[in-house]
Amino acid sequence: QVQLVQSGAEVKKPGASVKLSCKTSGYTFSEYFIHWVRQAPGQGLEWLGRSNPKSGATNYAQKFQGRVTMTSDASISTAYMDLSRLGSDDTAVYFCARETICIGCHAFDIWGQGTLVTVSS
Amino acid sequence: LVMTQSPATLSVSPGERATLSCRASQSISSSLAWYQQKPGQAPRLLIYGASTRAIDIPARFSGSGSGTEFTLTISSLQSEDFAVYFCQQYNSWPITFGQGTRLEIK
Numbered sequence: 509q510v511q512l513v514q515s516g517a518e519v520k521k522p523g524a525s526v527k528l529s530c531k532t533s534g535y536t537f538s539e540y541f542i543h544w545v546r547q548a549p550g551q552g553l554e555w556l557g558r559s560n561p562k563s564g565a566t567n568y569a570q571k572f573q574g575r576v577t578m579t580s581d582a583s584i585s586t587a588y589m590d591l592s593r594l595g596s597d598d599t600a601v602y603f604c605a606r607e608t609i610c611i612g613c614h615a616f617d618i619w620g621q622g623t624l625v626t627v628s629s
Numbered sequence: 630l631v632m633t634q635s636p637a638t639l640s641v642s643p644g645e646r647a648t649l650s651c652r653a654s655q656s657i658s659s660s661l662a663w664y665q666q667k668p669g670q671a672p673r674l675l676i677y678g679a680s681t682r683a684i685d686i687p688a689r690f691s692g693s694g695s696g697t698e699f700t701l702t703i704s705s706l707q708s709e710d711f712a713v714y715f716c717q718q719y720n721s722w723p724i725t726f727g728q729g730t731r732l733e734i735k
Contacts, residue, residue: 543724551725552715552727552728552729553664553672553715553717553726554726555723555724555725555726567631567722567723568679569722570721571721571723590639601668603671603672605671608674608677610677610678612660613662613677613678614660614719614724615662615674615677615683615717615719616662616672616674616676616680617683617684618663619671619672619673620671622671
């Protein structure tokens, strides 16, 4: 079945970077965009950006421009998100999600289980 | 583009109907999705295109609306439906979500 399996929890110090992975299976990796969404403790959902595994093209939320990098490795069907200059307000669960296929749709039909990133000195 | 959900918390008895609202700060046509999230889990896609149910979503979930006003209706609440629900617009970048409606057992 279609699955997105994310890497394990991370603890980072302020100013550090974190790189998360999202290993996909059960579908053709290159045919679907991968998005990253985060959720701070007890809060709502915040979109960070998306990557096109086929072309490598990316779209980032302006808030994270210059701090986020989304890449993918098609040989192992895995997407990555790198977030730099971490602050305490980056503490959150980070989800990868597959964009559903329908024209003009940017809804997310399959989600990873989430990775907790804790930023603390 | 700000998405505003109401109410923040909705208390409904099992078997009854629940109606959740989502308002966009400007028109988003039908570019709206609804998600259900349970504690410790990832969100689950319920509805996209404002009214199209995702695969394997029961018929008791329905979505309606266009422009700036949207509604998610759960016709007869089951115990597994008590959760937090988020709306999401994808008409323009950046994608944004509402703050969520917590559906609790009355």
